[in-house]
Amino acid sequence: MSGRLFVVGTGPGNPEQTTPEALAAIEASHVFFGYGPYLDRLTLRPDQRRVASDNREELARAKDALHTAASGEKVCVVSGGDPGVFAMAAAVLEALEAGPPAWRQVDLTIVPGITAMLAVAARVGAPLGHDFCAISLSDNLKPWTVIESRLRAVAGAGLVIALYNPISKARPHQLGAAFAILREVLPWSTPVIFGRATGRSDEAISTMTLAEADPTRADMATCVIIGSPETRIVERDGLPPLVYSPRSIGRTP
Amino acid sequence: MSGRLFVVGTGPGNPEQTTPEALAAIEASHVFFGYGPYLDRLTLRPDQRRVASDNREELARAKDALHTAASGEKVCVVSGGDPGVFAMAAAVLEALEAGPPAWRQVDLTIVPGITAMLAVAARVGAPLGHDFCAISLSDNLKPWTVIESRLRAVAGAGLVIALYNPISKARPHQLGAAFAILREVLPWSTPVIFGRATGRSDEAISTMTLAEADPTRADMATCVIIGSPETRIVERDGLPPLVYSPRSIGRTP
Numbered sequence: 001m002s003g004r005l006f007v008v009g010t011g012p013g014n015p016e017q018t019t020p021e022a023l024a025a026i027e028a029s030h031v032f033f034g035y036g037p038y039l040d041r042l043t044l045r046p047d048q049r050r051v052a053s054d055n056r057e058e059l060a061r062a063k064d065a066l067h068t069a070a071s072g073e074k075v076c077v078v079s080g081g082d083p084g085v086f087a088m089a090a091a092v093l094e095a096l097e098a099g100p101p102a103w104r105q106v107d108l109t110i111v112p113g114i115t116a117m118l119a120v121a122a123r124v125g126a127p128l129g130h131d132f133c134a135i136s137l138s139d140n141l142k143p144w145t146v147i148e149s150r151l152r153a154v155a156g157a158g159l160v161i162a163l164y165n166p167i168s169k170a171r172p173h174q175l176g177a178a179f180a181i182l183r184e185v186l187p188w189s190t191p192v193i194f195g196r197a198t199g200r201s202d203e204a205i206s207t208m209t210l211a212e213a214d215p216t217r218a219d220m221a222t223c224v225i226i227g228s229p230e231t232r233i234v235e236r237d238g239l240p241p242l243v244y245s246p247r248s249i250g251r252t253p
Numbered sequence: 254m255s256g257r258l259f260v261v262g263t264g265p266g267n268p269e270q271t272t273p274e275a276l277a278a279i280e281a282s283h284v285f286f287g288y289g290p291y292l293d294r295l296t297l298r299p300d301q302r303r304v305a306s307d308n309r310e311e312l313a314r315a316k317d318a319l320h321t322a323a324s325g326e327k328v329c330v331v332s333g334g335d336p337g338v339f340a341m342a343a344a345v346l347e348a349l350e351a352g353p354p355a356w357r358q359v360d361l362t363i364v365p366g367i368t369a370m371l372a373v374a375a376r377v378g379a380p381l382g383h384d385f386c387a388i389s390l391s392d393n394l395k396p397w398t399v400i401e402s403r404l405r406a407v408a409g410a411g412l413v414i415a416l417y418n419p420i421s422k423a424r425p426h427q428l429g430a431a432f433a434i435l436r437e438v439l440p441w442s443t444p445v446i447f448g449r450a451t452g453r454s455d456e457a458i459s460t461m462t463l464a465e466a467d468p469t470r471a472d473m474a475t476c477v478i479i480g481s482p483e484t485r486i487v488e489r490d491g492l493p494p495l496v497y498s499p500r501s502i503g504r505t506p
Contacts, residue, residue: 016274019367024269058500082367084374086500090382093497097487104489110375112367114272114335121337122363129343130395131403133386133412141501142383146411150384153410157403159386234350236357244346247311247339248394 004028005069005106007089009082009113010041014199017114025111029076033065034088038078056140058088062095066103082115086136086164116223117162120195123205125234125242127193127225130249132160137167137174144174151178155185160231160245163224167215175215175224182226186210191227191243194218207233207241257281258322258359260342262335262366263294267452270367278364282329286318287341291331309393311341315348319356335368339389339417369476370415373448376458378487378495380446380478383502385413390420390427397427404431408438413484413498416477420468428468428477435479439463444480444496447471460486460494 006025011017026032029048032039036052044050053061062077069075079087089110096103121128133154139147154161161182166175182190188211196204196219206217210226218224230249234242259278264270279285282301285292289305297303306314315330322328332340342363349356374381386407392400407414414435419428435443441464449457449472459470463479471477483502487495 011272014274016277017272017365019264019270019272021267021269082371082375084371084379084381086382089375089379090497090500093378093382093485093487093495094499096495097485097497104487104492108495110378112270112371112375114365114367115371118335118337118365118368122335122342122365125346125363126337126342128337128387129339129346131386131388133384133407134381135384135412143502146502150410150412153406154386154412157406158399159388159403159407232346232350234346234357239357242346242349242361244343244350246347247343249396249399 003069003072003106004074005065005108006076006111007079007083007092008076008111009079009087010038011114012081012116012119012198013041017119017199019113022111022113025109026076028074030074031068032076032078033061034078038080042078058091059095062088062091063099065092066095066099066106069106070102082113083110084112085115085134116164116195116198117225119198120193120205120223120225123195123198124193124207126244127191127227127231128160128162128245129247130160130228130230130245131158132162134162134164136164137178138165138171139174148181151181152185155182158228160228161226163226166218166222166224168220175218179210179213179215183210187229190229191231191233193225193243194222195225196222207243256322256325256359257327258318258361259329259364260332260336260345261329261364262332262340263291264367265334265369265372265451266294270372270452272366275364275366278362279329281327283327284321285329285331286314287331291333295331311344312348315341315344316352318345319348319352319359322359323355335366336363337365338368338387369417369448369451370478372451373446373458373476373478376448376451377446377460379497380444380480380484381413381415381498382500383413383481383483383498384411385415387415387417389417390431391418391424392427401434404434405438408435411481413481414479416479419471419475419477421473428471432463432466432468436463440482443482444484444486446478446496447475448478449475460496
């Protein structure tokens, strides 16, 4: 007997940015696995059960969810943002590949969501308007030397960079180290955006240059976007500046 | 007198993936600018007017929209997917920066959407589960040499690659050339996903290896995802394979 497993992204935290598809998956599920603060955003019925776990326990959570679904339950694994971007979908697939054959037969649906960098970008203009990348600064799951060489490669190639997991209590130094590397490669006038808790009541968005970028402005809920050498800041009287990356390079617009 | 300008992303095409925020912006607008097929997806009231234009006329469309909003109208510029990813938000900002000062005072709201790569990724698993980038293959707006060097840099650095605008009638050769470059850098066993019209009635998703990747499978509505050397294919009896990029590299999971 095989149940159903949804892996759902609820978006950055503003309910207006959660898709009807995600809401329908939540409505159809009976057991919910996720990081507590993400589960707290859901409005559940009395017949819907939640199993909260810490945000460093993704693989164990994924196994529990697959096990529960394989036993016939309708299960929902909840991520903020998009589940496929530094979130639960990859953990579920890792567990599925390593687990018993029955887990591969679970009816699996992954429901995309608005990921943080898209929400932050929309708040300030169009910094991701040209080629860009998303890199996690967490070295829990990869060596710092790999992160360092990736930052050099993408900045040197002219891509805009969105940094996920820029900082945590256990990793206070990575973002400052990343800015130091990027200052070796990029003009110090390159725009940097700190986007925290976009669309939520405690939202804080700020734009500055790479020279000014101060890592202590970031926390776990922050997505940091670093422009390319082409990225521009447009000042406005009495309004916050806009930031965008032009669609064209090397040609007269 | 200054109106209002929304730049809205409706997602990949399935109405269930359009956010309430996008629907509210559409509801609040009176004049709609966009590529005809994107405007066709909207259900408009008799008092709402549409101005369709070709998909090679983004800058002219952006100017018209800003001009109309600055004259006091409530205007909506419509993109498929996310407006900040190879879409209208950057064109609006380019026009705004170069235009009359009044355009900077327009009340501007950019509404994010599910961009194609997230929707394609969700259909097959979690290929964007680790560091990744998004690159447009169109050389209408940048030299082909830049595209080539970016492909080499990001593939060499181990990022998963999502290719937007992989091919068009005017540009039939780029995707084949991109695969040829990537075959020099990546293992030929690297998974490649062709995701066409995700979530729409004519959806077509296929997974193969870089060795097998055939550029003629792509059209303008296709987003192509090329894995990193870490990306894995998980076979399932009687079900389509899953594809994911593990969260960790260089460490035993």
